[in-house]
Amino acid sequence: MVAVFHPNKETVTFDGKVEGYITRKPRGENGFGYDPLFFFPPKGRTLAEIPSNEKHEISHRGYAARKASKYLIAQKNSM
DSSP, X not given: OEEEOOTTSOOEEEOOOOOOEEOXXXXXXXXXXXXXXXEETTTTXXXXXXXXXXXXXXXXXXXXXXXXXXXXXXXXXXX
């Protein structure tokens, strides 16, 4: 989740989601935490088997950050 704070206004939050499932055996060397166990069906691999540059494109943090970025650009353009 990413939060955007404006003084004297309501804080706006943005979230992201990546769907997959937990495997029984860890696979891959990239990443940390659950990455070797989290299987991402569209790529047919665990997150630890996906190169970092590809993982950043599909990460839940990346989705949230891109939403927040679009919001901030829209706010700037409406001023």
